[in-house]
Amino acid sequence: MMRLQKTEILLVVTALALGLSSLISPDWLVFTSTLAVAAALVVMGVVMLMRAGLISFGQGLFYCIGGYAVGLGGRFLGVTDALALVGMGIVATVALAMLLGLLLTRYREIFFAMLTLAFSMILYGILVKSHGLGSTDGFGVVDWSILGYQPDQGDESATGLWLAVVLALAAALFLNRYFQSSLGLACEAIRENEVRVEYMGISRRQVLYINYVIAAALGSIGGSLTALTAGHVDPTMAYWTISGEFVFIALLGGTGHVAAPFIAAFIFILVRTYAVELFPNSWQLILGVVLLLIILFLPKGIWSLFTRKQRAQA
Amino acid sequence: MGHSLQPKPWQRTLLGTATSLAIASGGIMGFAGSASAQEGTFKVGLVTFLSGGASGPFGVPAAQAAETVIKAINEGTLPAPYNTKGVNGLQLESVVIDEAGGPTKQVEEYRNLVQRQNVDAVIGYISSGDCLAVSPVAEELKTFTIAFDCGTPRLFPELESPKYFFRTGLDATADNVGAAHYLKETRPDITRVAGIQQNYAWGQDSWNDFQLSMKQLMPGTEFVDNQTPQIFQGSYGTEISALQTSRPEIVHSSMWGGDMEAFVAQANVRGLLDQATAVLTTGESGFNRFKDQAPDGTIIGGRGPFGAFMPDNDLSEWFSKAYEAQHGVPPSYPSSKMAQALLALKYAADNSGAEGKPSDEQLASTLKSATFESVSGTVRMALSGGHQALQPMYYGEYHYSPETGPELRNVRSYTGACVSPPDGHDAQEWIKNGFPEANCN
């Protein structure tokens, strides 16, 4: 029986608090929180890759597959159980990631980034061309249930939030252990100095491959949750600017802690929605300025604000 | 090398405090929610493109039209029967949201509009994807919503038993059936037809509907090519070459905005438009902009009786004058369509029989199956159970001279019953079966 670490206890408590907040929060906030948690899941995948020194501009590929799996499973296969739909997304994504990973793990830096972007855009192109899937209009997601429980009218947002929170908590706990495991540490070592890692007898490609596939699975869960919440899927999910947003959030939060993507995702979504409301004509400007300020003053992401006390005084 | 930019301790504390305050206030703002509309006002959310490629030709003209019309509504300066102040006596207040970001984001923003900003109604949506994503949410949140422009024929077939969602504009099927009728009447001898559409749902649906219609109305037509460049591609050199090698007589295009203008200019210079006549289903938005770049005889449509196709009536005269006075150019079709949606709102509010602010249910039941006057003539909400407008489709030829400016000639109109399928018929099936129950007289 593994002892829960302090971080993990905090994570569980936060997750519970978030889930319970659905009882008192206004509906729009519950909805937005669910989207933020879903985005954070994808961002966790980006962070996994960043810890290995790779920037992926193509997480949108798996995000989109997860979303479309939910949509297609509901519409064409008649599956309405949320967990089953998420599972279908994971299966499809992992299959594709195992294939792509064979190619992508050979590359680094910008080549990795561009290739991931390319594959994501290829999926976008395929979806845009497919008239039967609604092309750029996408299509709606069916009403869903969880293990037989059908949320009543008005409870749907809360159910969505709970589902997202539970899945995110599971992922966060898993990643917390993963980052401390030999696999996770090997990733960081690869970022620092690949050649030495190879000399030590660890297969770089194998480590990166497993890392990539797990990150893909996380992206898929995020996409499935988004589809379940928003009730609609469309090819934009695979467009490179969406992947760019995830990278943006990852850098906002920093790679220091498992909880960082969540905080960053919340801040990003809240800043964006208020910017849109208050500055409908210049919200991109506001977003860009906020980002710049954070990068300039908090290069290790927002999380560094909370760890400064632990940093030894220089 | 490079000066260190590590924040000093006091800076860090300041930043840390600032960030925490920001997050906290964001949370508090979130819980508190925006103030509701003041007493005596009706708050309407307007969603339209304020950034990106669709903002120039559609989003901003629509937002500008809203400004003009709302001001007039509140002052009571509209012509009859809308000459009362406000909507059902309430001053009309608007909140404008950018439609950019994709359907998922728009679902989020719609919920924010309704639940955080507490708007009483929503008008908007140019992009079909956004309409399709938002319409079920409108029904879920039971909020009176009018789509003013989006052109997907899938909207009501995919929306089960709509109660609160309405569309005061026409769809792509009407555009393209109308175009086919116009060609049959004015160019009966043509046989070679090509197309160039933006490669996304709108372009694909448009070409599909046009092809099906032409096969019914002009069965001898040969479709020699259809080019599908990416949306916002801007430069169509290769596509024009490909079209030229197939030597069409007619080039059909559903392209819009900057893409349409660029294509017309490039095709004109390359000589494609000497050989072939262009049929531009959204061409009216370029009516005041083409100048001599579009050759005389180019066939343009305005997605209905909008913009330059508005019939002469008190409302359209007033609107053209007021819009041009306030914004410097005559209104194009997106502006007219936004005006129409606002008039629909006023009609629904004024005739709802409510004391004070009408509820969503009252507004919806008033607009359902209603007939009201607009800048485009009479609008009958006659399709999709009373939620979809039925209006005639117009097409005309563009002519330009430097002295007299642009004008429309040889304008033909086709009744709504001629270009839109009756309820219960799938649009594509209706066309393939030869337009059963259509009334084109």
Add this chain to the structure above:
Amino acid sequence: MLTIWAILIDGLIYASWLFLVAAGLTVIYGVMRILNMAHGSLYALGAYASASSIGWYYASGGDQLWIAFALLAGCAIVIGAIAGFIMERGILRLMYGRDEVLMLIVTFALLLILEDLMKLVWGTTPYFAYQPYAALGRFNFGVLTVSGYQIMVVGVSVVVGTILWFWLERTRTGKILRSIIHDREVSEAMGVNVRRMFTMTFVIGASLGAIAGGVTAPIISVVPGIGVEVIVVAFAVVVTGGLGSITGAAIGALIVGLARAASIHTMPELELFIIYAVMALVLIFRPNGLFGQATARKI
């Protein structure tokens, strides 16, 4: 046979445009290792500057074609240089020595900011400065036509490419730049003022991007968002050709241009993917791009 000629001509025209757009990007990346996402914004700035200046000129009654062209080139270069200078000195300079990844996000933030700034300055109405394009007429080759303006663009890109190549290969400054491309630290150790070189490189790269936009403006309708559309295409060409290599950018542009033209004329369904497929194929066989130099592994 006609199709083959069409493919060659169209491919060449598109390739020349691609090269103009990608040249600035590859120079900046090669020297500074900055993935400038704001390159698209510089392209858009150049386009807006040209389109609005040409529009103003013709609206105020001018009709001298050569003045229009001078305005086109001049405004684009000037605005590109100024913007590039401000960006580099003002913001990017603060980021040197930090993680390269952060630089990417900084340029992404600049992209967002510039998009809205351009919208605030120039509005959302499309700018349609077609006069120079129309004035150069067309040439007929049987059924095919080629616009004179597009031929001019090919000429411009050849000239720009030659100047760039000559500058990098034959001048002293060029050699210094190439040494920085190869190894920044060693160059600095040898006494090169890398910071000044960086500023110069960025300004030149930015101007190149703006010129590409300026030259394209009379062909298209300039609207918000054209910058974003261009970025991915430019990156794909740069990566295909090899980062930091002008020859690579040119050859990469040619390959992508011809592939795209071939696809449009013969297999239009592939058009959306072709650029990514080409890039992926090239990278599979040459992991550093066509002319990219494999960087030495540090142990």
